[in-house]
Amino acid sequence: MQSPNDSGFTFVLFGATGDLSMRKILPALFEAHRSGMLAASGKIVGVARHEDTRDQYLQWVNEHVKPHVSKNGLDEVAWASFLERIVYVKLDLSRAEDFTTLRDGIAELPGIRVFYLATGPSLFVPICHALASVGLNQNARIVLEKPLGYDLKSSNAINDAVGEIFAEEQIYRIDHYLGKEPVQNLLALRFGNALFEPLWRREWVESIQITIAEELGVEARGDFYDNTGALRDMVQNHLLQLLSIVAMEPPHSMDSDSVRDEKLRVLRALKPINPADISKVAVRGQYHAGVIRGQQVPGYATEHGVKPDSRTETFVALKVEIENWRWAGVPFFLRTGKRLADRVAEIVVNFRPVPHSALGPTALRAGSNRLVIRLQPNETIRLYCLAKQPGEGMNLSSVHLDLAFDQFFREGQMEAYQRLLLDVINGRLALFVRRDEQEAAWKWVEPILNEWAATPRPPKPYASGTWGPAASSAMLAQHGTCWLEEEN
Template sequence: MVFFGGSGDLVTRKLLPSLYQCHKNNLLVGQGGIHCLGLEDYSQTEFVNFAREKARQFISGGEWDDAVWASFSRWLAYDRLDATQPEGYGVLQERLSRTLAEVNVFYLSTASFLFAPICENLARAGLIGANARVVLEKPMGHDLASSNAIAEAVSRYFLENQIYRIDHYLGKESVQNLIALRFGNTLFEPLWRREWIRNVQITIAEEVGIGTRSGFYDQAGALRDMVQNHLLQLLCFVAMEPPSSLKSSAVRDEKLKVLESLVEFSREDVYAKTVRGQYRPGISGGQPVGGYLEENDIPADSKTETFVAIKAEIANWRWAGVPFYLRTGKRMPERLAEIVINFRDVPHPIFPMTNGNTAHARLEIRLQPDEYIRLYFNAKPPGDTMELQQVYLDLNFAEKFKIRRPEGGYERLLLDVIRGNQALFVRQDEQEQAWRWVEPILNTWAADSTGPKTYTAGTWGPSAASALLSKDGFCWHEEE
């Protein structure tokens, strides 16, 4: 496995710790190695020590083992490489010639404008064989045209079945349990449709600000960074039809049908069905924090959105008329990712509620920080009245399954790349369709001089996000 950008934040904070865990659990077998390439001038020993210190920060205390790291680090190699210079690939060629690995995985943890030159230089060095695979990190371009240009450049050297467009949310246990819940049981299938579901809410909230990513984030914004990939992929798994099998082609065919069924936005739709926000100073994590415009290297007149809420609609028989509310933002009250399925009320309520309010049945699928599935419904508490109270059935993965759960999704996805399983990766036609749906929103916002609405750091975004649902007679479930 070869990491371009091998001394960068993603590799040292996420990918190497994930591979360490795979090694610790005896999931990496056979002959192979992990070769990191970067611009820093580390010696072999310096890089291993650097990687060790970074990894220890992101591996929970009970999971760290010095002896395991020592055996894992024997697989690590590092070389300085400018990925744009063809002459530098000789050292990689020489390294790979000494291994007995059956598959070479090239993981491009770099800016997407480097994808094309890296693939071209790998081809020139004769390193792309039939068993080579390439992993592409998001974002792939900044709009439909640039994404297609990158796809065309990479496809000159790799076939589609060799390309793995990674979305780490799809490696999370709860996403895979959503698939098992839907397609491994008959319980929910009769209810999983427009007749019984009021709305679907998908949220990815971050408590942190932009950190050190100002250069990237101010060019991307929340819509490109989170909606076009993570949120739309989660929507696909909620809304897709049952695939004929778990083969990657069958699963991805059904996801594509959902993306193709999303109702496209007119200019008027963008104003009526989307909200963009930007955080101003407030309290986050109990501490005062500055606003987005006060972050380092952010222009004082930046109109980049740090919050997005969208009402999406799917034009097919299963979902016609059911709104899908998508929401993501920085400087939210807490870090969480969740999918909430709100079911319809009974047609004629005959029971009072203990708090005087109607409580709606809902299925809550929490992706992070804890992973669980909860089914909320109404029940009668003990006593001599027939008032109802909301209760829930809880499947907490950590409590139910007394085995370690992979963190972050990368462990599962890295193993899938090695095994050649593409079911949880994004196919090019999916990528293209997602950009096609998002682009009218991008274009309308770019032409709107008013910019995003502001919201106080530590809150759930602008009030317009609540108004988006209240127009339909709904509210975000935490407001209920």
């Protein structure tokens, strides 16, 4: 299968020996190559300072990338041809002459140039300046990984500096949750079917939950995480982006600015949180030692790189409101955390019960009608409704209709990074975060960050392997509801 866009590309990967490149970026490019989705003339340029030669870099790739692409058996022929695409340039960011070497090394390579910065955010601006100094900011796209800044001020500083070198339409701020198949299907579900759109509003929706839960702790990222926390790491980007997708109005079309304009309207309509009310609508927690799947795991404060007296949150639960006609009065509950009971990312739309039931109290129970969009680990959409149990009498039971993508569609699903990298190469911006979206998210999050920084109260403790602090459940109970896993 030949790529529909065979104009060629040069994909330059900074941080080419880093963990993100090994686990996500290069495996995604390999899958696109194996599936025939990359232009035959396209090249991948690894940029790092750790290896001296191309052969040494390819050895590193063989050792560190293969384990992430061979889950279903590695196609050795495809792998060998993929390695032929790879060029290596040794580069020290502190040496201006090394960027001249990079420019000369890719001068004859084909097509649009994509510069992917899989590095720490402190290097974004120096790399962009160095690229511009040798003329590599022309006919180019730049991909920025999160976190893009520590707060609104630092985010604006990075965006201002990068924006002086690259135009906004050249900048791809990546959020891999937007590339997940069920998120794309959420758009199809809402805007491609007459069934749901009339119900997707305050008159019929009682509440919405968005959860991103992880079983893992901070692992080897203690130094980074202790200066970041769950609110910056997950809420400001992933959760608010998912919220904007769920709540947005139908766009004029699916072009990049139409979609992002509607997401921006949602972010700007978020009800500002009064600092005096933060304790009522925001819960922060920190995991302590506990047991996950039979294994004893340490508490956050004893993790490598974490300060023993750290007040960094590893769990956040929020009650969010959107001040517009579609969603006024509907609570959105957002939750994320580490060392929780399960690894799951899902969106739960709880529809209102029928106003009157001749079929008994079961039909009036909250949660009788529900849509669950599972993003991970298995990607499914499940619609819950009530049906009569077989036998005598009118006894109702909850049943569900499933769309399991891996069972319904014969072709394999595309991983989020694969979709997003192909979009970068082909110049599609719809699934990337525009600067004004990012600013709106930071403006909404900052009062919470500031209040938590000023309070002497530590995060609420929770045992590893649970679903977080009890205060998270209590917050929902005040609204007559509970988290999905608590219903059983």
